[in-house]
Amino acid sequence: MPYSFTQIEEDKTRTIGFVFSFLILFYFLAFWGIAMVVANAIAYSEIPTYEQQSFVFFFLDFPTTLIILAIACVVGYGHWSYTTSNLIKKMLGVLGAEKLNEKDTYHQMFRNILDEVSVATGGVKIEGVIIPTMAMNAFALSDFEGHHVLGTTEGVLARLSRAQIEAIVGHEVAHIVSRDCLATTVTSSIFALYGGLLKGIELMLRGSGRRSSYSSRGRGSGGGAVAVILLIYILLLLTKFLSHLVRMFISRQREYRADAISVRLTRDPLSLAEALYAIAYHWRGQELTAQEMEAIFIVNPQYAYLDEHEGIFAELFSTHPPVEKRLGILLEMAHADVEQLVQGVKKLENKPRTQVPEAVGIDTKWMVHKDGRWQGPFELVQMATFDWIEPQTWIKRLDEDKVKPAYEDQALAGVLGHSDEMKEASEKCPRCHLALSKVYYEGVELEKCPFCHGVLVHENDVKRIIIRQDVGFSEKVKHIAETIKKTADMFMAPAIKRNPQTLFTCPKCNHPRNKMHRMFYTEVYKVEMDRCFACGSIWFDHDELEVLQYLIEEATTRA
Amino acid sequence: MILWILLGLIVVAMIWAIGVYNRLVQLRENVKNGWSQIDVQLKRRHDLIPNLVETAKGYMAHEKDTLEKVIKARQQAINASDLKDRQQAENLLTSTLRSLFAVSEQYPNLKADRQMMQLHEELTTTENKITFARQYYNDEVNRLNTAVQSFPANVIAGSFNFKKNDFFEIEDAAQKETPKVKF
Numbered sequence: 001m002p003y004s005f006t007q008i009e010e011d012k013t014r015t016i017g018f019v020f021s022f023l024i025l026f027y028f029l030a031f032w033g034i035a036m037v038v039a040n041a042i043a044y045s046e047i048p049t050y051e052q053q054s055f056v057f058f059f060l061d062f063p064t065t066l067i068i069l070a071i072a073c074v075v076g077y078g079h080w081s082y083t084t085s086n087l088i089k090k091m092l093g094v095l096g097a098e099k100l101n102e103k104d105t106y107h108q109m110f111r112n113i114l115d116e117v118s119v120a121t122g123g124v125k126i127e128g129v130i131i132p133t134m135a136m137n138a139f140a141l142s143d144f145e146g147h148h149v150l151g152t153t154e155g156v157l158a159r160l161s162r163a164q165i166e167a168i169v170g171h172e173v174a175h176i177v178s179r180d181c182l183a184t185t186v187t188s189s190i191f192a193l194y195g196g197l198l199k200g201i202e203l204m205l206r207g208s209g210r211r212s213s214y215s216s217r218g219r220g221s222g223g224g225a226v227a228v229i230l231l232i233y234i235l236l237l238l239t240k241f242l243s244h245l246v247r248m249f250i251s252r253q254r255e256y257r258a259d260a261i262s263v264r265l266t267r268d269p270l271s272l273a274e275a276l277y278a279i280a281y282h283w284r285g286q287e288l289t290a291q292e293m294e295a296i297f298i299v300n301p302q303y304a305y306l307d308e309h310e311g312i313f314a315e316l317f318s319t320h321p322p323v324e325k326r327l328g329i330l331l332e333m334a335h336a337d338v339e340q341l342v343q344g345v346k347k348l349e350n351k352p353r354t355q356v357p358e359a360v361g362i363d364t365k366w367m368v369h370k371d372g373r374w375q376g377p378f379e380l381v382q383m384a385t386f387d388w389i390e391p392q393t394w395i396k397r398l399d400e401d402k403v404k405p406a407y408e409d410q411a412l413a414g415v416l417g418h419s420d421e422m423k424e425a426s427e428k429c430p431r432c433h434l435a436l437s438k439v440y441y442e443g444v445e446l447e448k449c450p451f452c453h454g455v456l457v458h459e460n461d462v463k464r465i466i467i468r469q470d471v472g473f474s475e476k477v478k479h480i481a482e483t484i485k486k487t488a489d490m491f492m493a494p495a496i497k498r499n500p501q502t503l504f505t506c507p508k509c510n511h512p513r514n515k516m517h518r519m520f521y522t523e524v525y526k527v528e529m530d531r532c533f534a535c536g537s538i539w540f541d542h543d544e545l546e547v548l549q550y551l552i553e554e555a556t557t558r559a
Numbered sequence: 560m561i562l563w564i565l566l567g568l569i570v571v572a573m574i575w576a577i578g579v580y581n582r583l584v585q586l587r588e589n590v591k592n593g594w595s596q597i598d599v600q601l602k603r604r605h606d607l608i609p610n611l612v613e614t615a616k617g618y619m620a621h622e623k624d625t626l627e628k629v630i631k632a633r634q635q636a637i638n639a640s641d642l643k644d645r646q647q648a649e650n651l652l653t654s655t656l657r658s659l660f661a662v663s664e665q666y667p668n669l670k671a672d673r674q675m676m677q678l679h680e681e682l683t684t685t686e687n688k689i690t691f692a693r694q695y696y697n698d699e700v701n702r703l704n705t706a707v708q709s710f711p712a713n714v715i716a717g718s719f720n721f722k723k724n725d726f727f728e729i730e731d732a733a734q735k736e737t738p739k740v741k742f
Contacts, residue, residue, distance in 0.1 A: 105680070112684035119596055120691035122589065122699075162683070265691075354671070392617050407618060407668040440673060 353472030593696030
């Protein structure tokens with residue numbers, strides 16, 4: 001690697017050594033403490049009652065200490081090898097990250113950007129993952145076998161420009177090539193083992209506390225068990241404290257360095273500054289499980305007081321340097337000022353949106369110019385099956401006089417050129433029973449009825465569609481959404497009429513009895529939809545998906 | 560005694576020479592790797608262009624010139640034999656492609672075309688990869704050239720035939736031209 005400062009970083013593998021020794025020290029102290037308390041207690045109980053005043057507290061002797069050290073080494077090593085095996089897989093599980101979807105255009109772009117930056121480093125292999133959340137952040141993970149994973153959130157993909165994402169990826173790749181990523185991955189995961197246990201016991205304690213207030217009987221026998229559980233609880237609390245302490249080993253300098261390498265790779269300091277600004281002043285992912293592992297992220301998911309300050313204490317205990325200072329350095333490199341930065345971010349927020357074509361009436365028919373004469377009239381469904389219609393073919397609507405090329409007709413744009421897919425598609429519109437055609441909407445592939453404009457989406461894709469903001473909303477959509485909001489306020493819950501005769505059959509499963517359920521998306525966003533509980537497909541009638549998007553977007557931007 | 564010192568010096572010199580030689584080999588391999596990366600991406604771009612032209616043709620009947628220029632530039636780049644010619648041809652191709660995409664901005668229907676969007680993304684990523692690969696290649700060439708020329712490594716480099724490599728330069732007229740200041 002031609003980065004002179006990475007050599008410094010490579011020595012940092014000793015961080016991992018530190019963490020390992022720390023782990024063994026922790027087990028040693030814990031076991032030693034427990035053994036001492038037990039030994040003293042036994043000695044105390046063996047003294048006859050009348051002599052108990054003369055009890056002297058004693059420490060363990062040297063051979064016993066050695067034995068305890070040996071046990072601590074064994075347990076510590078066991079803990080270590082448990083944590084480091086399958087390291088990345090476990091971390092991704094905790095983060096709730098998903099693999100990239102090859103058909104999703106946003107994910108394709110992310111994959112491409114990863115490949116680009118990989119080329120810039122001379123070909124480091126990196127896998128990409130996505131956390132499906134509206135929050136904005138990015139992270140990198142490495143393990144001892146040399147696997148590298150780089151992830152970001154849907155929020156980042158939806159809200160940042162290509163150049164900005166590239167800059168962020170550059171930053172994370174910098175952590176990977178300078179190898180400090182391995183150290184942060186290990187330190188973040190080492191005490192994560194106990195995090196789950198801690199939560200379980202907290203739940204149990206809360207539960208038993210409530211129960212014991214009802215039943216006073218059997219309290220005496222449970223007292224010992226509760227005491228043991230409490231002891232374990234306190235020990236686990238200690239591990240949580242320790243996991244914070246381990247951050248001492250992670251220098252906040254590494255973030256400055258990664259910023260510098262990113263600029264070196266992409267030669268674009270302004271985009272990195274814009275991206276950092278956008279992430280820092282947006283929802284970074286607080287309250288997600290991810291916040292426990294702050295060290296692997298580009299910006300701390302939690303707003304931390306220490307991060308924004310300097311001084312010895314902050315240098316020691318915080319994992320990220322002040323965002324302002326990072327921005328300052330980057331802006332200086334870009335010869336830009338804060339004004340430019342804010343404008344760059346604002347411009348992106350107000351980017352132009354595309355409109356969804358309106359549905360055409362049932363009786364709309366077209367004439368097509370073919371082989372030197374006008375043919376037709378054809379209905380929309382027929383038009384969709386003609387594979388000889390090209391974008392430049394002359395067409396004319398029956399009710400209009402204007403002759404125009406096919407690509408100018410908004411209604412046709414969605415259905416032409418899909419004839420091959422149409423023939424294969426076995427899925428039919430549950431309302432009109434016409435073959436559904438594949439279209440792209442907000443980067444997601446979904447199936448649309450060319451006639452009634454209803455869409456069939458998978459439930460995972462709905463989440464992604466909601467986060468993205470390519471499509472603008474027509475007045476009609478806004479009107480429907482406002483009406484839904486008003487009626488929801490007036491009546492607590494307008495019931496859905498469920499008539500078994502009118503339930504749809506799921507176009508994907510085609511099960512004769514397992515019908516789709518007509519229901520609201522959530523109780524907060526009362527948009528009607530039909531959901532198949534067998535395969536997770538959701539059917540939205542015309543405009544319903546847009547209405548849902550509008551409602552959620554409005555609610556989140558207002559907050 | 561003197562014999563031993565001499566022998567020791569020779570051994571030290573040998574070890575040093577082996578170290579330098581291995582480093583030079585490493586650098587040369589990096590340069591080769593960098594070049595093959597550029598090569599792969601340039602080929603990828605050549606493969607994408609026919610599809611692009613085919614898709615754009617349907618919408619841009621009035622822009623035959625631009626499309627033909629792109630096809631011609633691609634043919635030139637494929638036929639180019641030596642490095643110098645090739646650089647020129649590829650740089651020409653880059654600028655014609657850029658003008659094609661600039662023109663396509665005026666055709667909203669073309670921009671909305673599904674296939675066009677995909678091709679646009681593919682070409683953007685390929686262009687970026689070419690830029691990054693060139694950047695990596697030039698960095699590595701720079702390191703090799705510095706090592707080959709600096710004393711005393713140049714003695715080893717000379718006797719084992721390590722040569723200076725050429726940079727892959729941008730000769731895009733728009734980028735090279737210094738801005739003219741007018742008052």
